[in-house]
Amino acid sequence: MNMTPVKDLVECWEENLRQNGYRVTRTRRQVMEIIAGSSTALTPREIYQLSLDQDRSLGMASVYRTVEMLEELDLIQQVHQPDGCHGIWPTVEGHKHYLICNACGRMEVVPGNEGITEYITQVEGQTGYGVEGHWLQLFGRCQSCQ
Amino acid sequence: MNMTPVKDLVECWEENLRQNGYRVTRTRRQVMEIIAGSSTALTPREIYQLSLDQDRSLGMASVYRTVEMLEELDLIQQVHQPDGCHGIWPTVEGHKHYLICNACGRMEVVPGNEGITEYITQVEGQTGYGVEGHWLQLFGRCQSCQ
């Protein structure tokens, strides 16, 4: 596993914060690193728990505040799962779908395809709805959990 | 709009309760009628609020308990939405997808299709995951909200 992507992502987020008038603080960096470095969608509580292993632990309120800010900047988003709602995950460019391992929670992002687009057009014709967006999430088992 | 489907659904649920050793009480009937009669996915709080308009209002705890029971019997399920998670909706036979109006919250159920199945097979090949299930939810505007 290459660590560079995590560092790049955090630096990109920091730049985004500065451009939007937010200060880049130690607390925010810590939250961003934990989110960017995770292979599963985390809850605020999990982010807090993970911070306990580090030099300085975070305040619960700061975790919520930072998550809220990152969400407003569209740098992260909430992913819904059958059990715990509200897992936090970095936003990806373009429209993507989530693939989640039922056993270990690992999450992958997979691109959409034509079949889905056709299906949506078909639904629009049948129902009279104008479809503006969609969620597709796949649940299963990753290679190491099979 | 024909009212019969709601009545039928509630009777079917009552039968299901009896067969599973649960008593059919006034409280449970009230909760079931509210859920079955709604065109939007409700939260426990909304079910409670709606009961205030009736002869006898429900206890909040009973709403939670009844919802939990209906979920265990697989008669209802939780539908996740971008804002409020955990809307409650009757379970439908077979695998279906949800179509939700962003404006009024009205929900429809639409059948799946081949395109989705093909897409999933393709993802399995690309990622090595074994896909066991999926969620597809479409968001847009119903005819009357356009």
Add this chain to the structure above:
DNA sequence: GTGCTAAATGATAATGATTATCAATATCAT
């Protein structure tokens, strides 16, 4: 229908998650 017994109810307390408050601290432009 009457009475019995266990299940179910509703009021309320307890817990857990999220948000608001505020004095102390840290960031960043100067």
Add this chain to the structure above:
DNA sequence: ATGATATTGATAATCATTATCATTTAGCAC
């Protein structure tokens, strides 16, 4: 380095959900 101000963390307040328990009710036996 200094100062103005955004941010932090501790804590209190709020809201959602779950547990407790005395009272009530459904369903069964008669």
